[in-house]
Amino acid sequence: MSASDRGTTRHQIPGASTNLPRWPADPPPIDERGASFLVITVGTDTQAAETAERWLARIAELRRPCERLSAARAEDIVPAVAHAIDTAFVGLRVLVTGPERDVLMIRSAVLAAGAVSAEVCCHAAPPGGHEPRAMNIWCVACRRQNAGVTAHLTTCRHCGAALAVHAHFSPRYAARLGAVSAPPNMP
Numbered sequence: 001m002s003a004s005d006r007g008t009t010r011h012q013i014p015g016a017s018t019n020l021p022r023w024p025a026d027p028p029p030i031d032e033r034g035a036s037f038l039v040i041t042v043g044t045d046t047q048a049a050e051t052a053e054r055w056l057a058r059i060a061e062l063r064r065p066c067e068r069l070s071a072a073r074a075e076d077i078v079p080a081v082a083h084a085i086d087t088a089f090v091g092l093r094v095l096v097t098g099p100e101r102d103v104l105m106i107r108s109a110v111l112a113a114g115a116v117s118a119e120v121c122c123h124a125a126p127p128g129g130h131e132p133r134a135m136n137i138w139c140v141a142c143r144r145q146n147a148g149v150t151a152h153l154t155t156c157r158h159c160g161a162a163l164a165v166h167a168h169f170s171p172r173y174a175a176r177l178g179a180v181s182a183p184p185n186m187p
């Protein structure tokens, strides 16, 4: 490890103090009790594509009905996901793979649409050693989301408040909390 690597590590929140999900190296198996499946892939990551293929192969073996949705970013697909859950019959299992930020956003949308967590299976590729972990940050000052933040200290793009990114992760908002470290600029 070089001196600059150590400098970067020091500013990151230790894993032990956060409730962010930890992803196993291998994607989880599908819940074979599912009567039908919805497989959602976000982004162009090859690992996510392989995960989706593995799930789809098993669903095909089981001869269960399966729908697929894919998009470049979670934001592009949230309405379609909500509609699919809304119109689903009992026994649907939802499988989501892609970058962590997107997977967590889709999971939040699936739960908001009425699914329970046992019906959703998610897998994100663990971020690489030098890759910053991009998360959505929920600003407590203006109650809006800042997408894809990688820094521990950031400025809210909506209200200009200086935010300290809290270690706590909210599954409901699919975001970490941004506590105000300086008041927003007043007009």
Ligand SMILES: [Zn+2]
Binding pocket: 139, 140, 141, 142, 143, 144, 156, 157, 158, 159, 160, 161
């Ligand atoms: Zn704000």
